Structure formats: C-alpha cells, structure tokens
Amino acid sequence: QYIFNIGFWFSIFAVFYIYLFIQYFKDGNKVWLYIFFNIWMFLIFNPIVHYFFAQTALEQFYSIPITIFFTIFYPLEIVAHSFYISSYFDDYLKIFLENKIYIYEVYTPLYFFILYILFSFFSIWSKKSFFVLNILMIGFNFYLYISGYI
Structure with missing residues (x-):
C-alpha cells in the first residue's frame, strides 16, 4: 500500500x-x-x-528562512502560549498570512x-x-x- x-x-x-x-x-x-x-x-x-x-x-523561497527561523520561533511560541502572551507574535503572523500570492x-x-x-x-x-x-x-x-x- x-x-x-x-x-x-x-x-x-x-x-x-x-x-x-x-x-x-x-x-x-x-x-x-x-x-x-x-x-x-x-x-x-x-x-x-x-x-x-x-x-x-516566488513566495516558496520564504520556506528557506522560515525553516531556519522555525527552530527558534516554535519553542518561543510554546512558551508565549503557556504564559498567555502569544498575542505579541500574532500581528506578524497575520501580515505574513494575509499576503497575496x-x-x-x-x-x-x-x-x-x-x-x-x-x-x-x-x-x-x-x-x-x-x-x-x-x-x-x-x-x-x-x-x-x-x-x-x-
């Protein structure tokens, strides 16, 4: 299979x-x-x-720095969510996600x-x-x- x-x-x-x-x-x-x-x-x-x-x-090239950055960002996001301060990162994520491709x-x-x-x-x-x-x-x-x- x-x-x-x-x-x-x-x-x-x-x-x-x-x-x-x-x-x-x-x-x-x-x-x-x-x-x-x-x-x-x-x-x-x-x-x-x-x-x-x-x-x-062309935005596929974003995956290169994102992959590198993710190793730092992901643990920070977990800690931020644990202490209810994750909203500080949300605005930056929204900018990225709302980008027209x-x-x-x-x-x-x-x-x-x-x-x-x-x-x-x-x-x-x-x-x-x-x-x-x-x-x-x-x-x-x-x-x-x-x-x-x-």
Whole structure:
C-alpha cells in the first residue's frame, strides 16, 4: 500500500538527498552548512516535486528562512502560549498570512525528470555526476521561477 503513496516516495528522496549532501559537503563550516543545507534541499527537491505538483510562486523561497527561523520561533511560541502572551507574535503572523500570492503552474518535463533521477543516482559514485546534478538543479530552478514572469 505504501509503494503507491507519493509522500512515501518524497520521504525516500529527501533522505537520499540528505545523504548525498553529507557525502559531498561534510567537511564544510558547520554554520555555513546549516544555512546552505536548507537552501540546497529546497532547490534540489524542486524538479521532483514539480513533476507531480505544478503550483509555483516566488513566495516558496520564504520556506528557506522560515525553516531556519522555525527552530527558534516554535519553542518561543510554546512558551508565549503557556504564559498567555502569544498575542505579541500574532500581528506578524497575520501580515505574513494575509499576503497575496501570485501562483502559476510549471511542470517538470518527463525527459528532464528521468535525466535528473539518473544523475541523482550516478552522484552516489561520481563527483562529476554530482556536479552535473547541481547544474541541472540550478537550471531548473532558474527556469521554474523565471517562467512565471516571462
């Protein structure tokens, strides 16, 4: 039953890309890696996600700093709710949630999806394949976020 679950496959790919990141970036500065990891995971996953879900918006980039900020914000919100002072954060959340978002659709073409998956797997053994994978990632993301405004 799980073999046909898209969330299951996204989880497998996420873990795969985490290990790929560790394999090639493990020797970097830890603070830089913490920030770069969130950016890279966001970008590396887009070609796979957009093969299944086409909805795209520039506001998706908010998820990068939000992911980093969430590790601080969430415990603060719990404490704030415990002491009934959570209303101080509500105005900032309302500004964010009331923002109008321009959404457009871009699917990952099948040929690119297959090529991307192949280079992802080849990257396990080859640094050159990993380099090509990152070029494909950058190219796709450029295409993804520019195409809605052309």
